[in-house]
Amino acid sequence: MKEIQQKILAFRDERDWKKYHNEKDLAISISLEANELLENFQWRTSEEAISESRQNIKEEMADILIYLVQLADKLEIDLEEEVSNKLVKNAIKYPVKKSEERVK
Known part of the structure; x- marks a missing residue:
């Protein structure tokens, strides 16, 4: 997980986007991507x-993680x-025991 976090933050930093990312907007972006x-x-x-839609599903999941990592960093x-x-x-x-009881 640390490696992907570093890649995400490096991508952001190379473009100098951190200054545009505040907590509220990152949280909104997570919600929008989840939708x-x-x-x-x-x-x-x-x-x-x-x-x-498998490819699009994968890309939206990646978008959610990207914004989540940036919010966690912030x-x-x-x-x-x-x-x-x-x-x-x-x-x-x-x-687990409780789950097993429900299945029976």
């Missing part, structure tokens, strides 16, 4: 969307650490 991802699935089954948040922390929290909230 563009969702648009691929509108009025289709998952299977149809994937077979018809807010000085270590995404890897936060994901690890959230997984621990989720493991407590949603234990």
Whole structure:
């Protein structure tokens, strides 16, 4: 993850775009890109969307990650650490045993 983060930030910095990126606009951009991802699935089954729009789905997912990495950088948040922390929290909230019971 660190390598891709470095590539994203280097791309931004080479173009001197950081000065235009504030927290609000980056958060809005994440939401807009997520909606563009969702648009691929509108009025289709998952299977149809994937077979018809796979490339666009991949590109929208990449756009979301690019903006998320830039927002994390702006807010000085270590995404890897936060994901690890959230997984621990989720493991407590949603234990495997509880999931297994629902399936039965």
